[in-house]
Amino acid sequence: MTWDEDLVVELRNRGIRFVLIGSLAARWQGVPLDLTDVDILISTEKENVEKLSTALSQLGFKRGGSKWTWGMKPGDVSATVGRQPITVFLRSDNEVLEELDVMTYMAGVGRYENVVASGKTIQIGNVSVAIAAVEAIKRSKESLNRPKDQDHIAAISRWEAQQKAI
Template sequence: MPTGGRKTTSVNLGEVLEGLLEAGVDFILVGGLAAVIQGAPVTTMDVDVVHSRSHENIAKLLGFLKSVDAVQRRLDDKVIEPKELDLLGKGHVLLTTRLGPLDVLAVIEGGRSYEDLLDYTVEIEFRGHTLRVLDLKTLIEIKKSSTDPKEKQRLPVLRETLRQLEEEYGREEDKEDSDN
């Protein structure tokens, strides 16, 4: 897909996440990478985040996007850099960066925003930062309502990963209870 003549030289999704965290951007990791980080054996090629749409956060996000040469992914060769109004709206901003693809989402299925999703996140330590990730149970609920066949195909894998996590953590809690 053309992106205005700018090509991603490599894909390093970890660096995308680390850059967002170092810039102080408030976001929740959603999508395939959120599942991978929680142990799901699925493949993903981009970073999907739901961001806080406060003016202060948008300023931080724009600073990060400029630092990674972000441009909107398009079918033509027109180069469009993300603007504040793009990120304040309720739509999706699909970007190509020098580190890899980044999808910045104002809301996800059901119109759920950053603030709506905060209670459904887990915090994971990532390269010295705390990363907010949409929990697997909520991710499964969202994928169930998706019309994308690819998302439907992932559901059994996500459900099995959740089952295994619940089984593992349930055993750890049982062990802690018996130790007390």
């Protein structure tokens, strides 16, 4: 398995409640997108946040940045998880930099419960993983309207047109 598959399976095996969103979720549904990181949307229940915090620390992730730092120090995992809309965690083996973006809200779609309700479940090995539907991923990218999302929106639109033609 690839690092992103290993990570997703490990988090599910630890009982962490999350839904896979972003480019990786779209790619696992057949949309040809480049992968730069893993984006997850978490349930913000205290027990879930604590499990995720422990897992990230044990798996060697360090806080790499966030949209709002709220005075936290780089590398601080436990004080960060679940407290910010977006927090970036990094892990490196000196050859590959692995980036995990942990979110508490999916722009244009909503919180964990909303995304899970409209999403899908896929199998990675013998583990079931909740993923956001392609429509939700596109809606989120459109609502953010960042330059880096424009190519992904176009790729998703082409993929949707191909799916309708089949």
